[in-house]
Amino acid sequence: MNLSLGVFDIFAYSVPGSLYLTLLLYVLDRASWIDLGQVGDLNSTLLIAGGIIASYLLGHLTYAPRRFLGRRMPRWLGQGRDARREFLDRFPGARSMAFVRVDPALVFAAIEVKAPDSAVEISRLRASGIALRNAGLAMLLATVVAAVELVVSHERGLAAFGVAAFLAGFVGATRAGHELSHWAALKTLEVAFWLPDIEAELATRTPPPQPAPAPPAPPAPPVPSGTP
Secondary structure, eight states, X not given: OOOOOOHIIIIIIIHHHHHHHHHHHHHHHHTTSSOGGXXXXXXXXXXXXXXXXXXXXXXXXXXXXXXHHHTTSOGGGSOOXXXXXXXXXXXXXXXXXXXXXXXXXXXXXXXXXXXXXHHHHHHHHHHHHHHHHHHHHHHHHHHHHHHXXXXXXXXXXXXXXXXXXXXXXXXXXXXXXXXXXXXXXXXXXXHHHTOHXXXXXXXXXXXXXXXXXXXXXXOOOOOOTTOO
């Protein structure tokens, strides 16, 4: 049986999942629930296959919590930039075009059909952004573990360094992940701008923007009674 992993599988799930797996194994070893010293006695093929599968599953299981927490993080961590608004600021002539009015997922699907190579590059940026944001959450959990070690461990200097390093890693990975996701959204619009087939197809399927309704006219003043 052949098992193939795509860009999203490797970057968005397996890579951050390996960080969660490493952190989980460390915590279990510190709690004396497992003995990592016996890992070398296991079959290497089985160990590698199990690590890949566990990393992939952990990457999937932690994706939804990361999205939930990501929506509640402060704006200074890299959120809040609107790719569509930035694109229209750069290319004001595109305001009347159809691809800026439809859902970005539909635009990306059109790029996959019309320009597969560009779609692969956009997918790589999106997957890298997801991977970094997922890794950021792993760094945040590692910060919590290091803070606990700062209290209970005798190696307090190393634990304090771990708190500072993992906290900096969380901030850096989260900001970089949002930046890559922003680039992916911006590149989607830029590629669609230079593919007239996409605009022509979407223009025939997307209704033109409707003008804003005119405000209602003010009511006429009442006519006074008893007018001569």
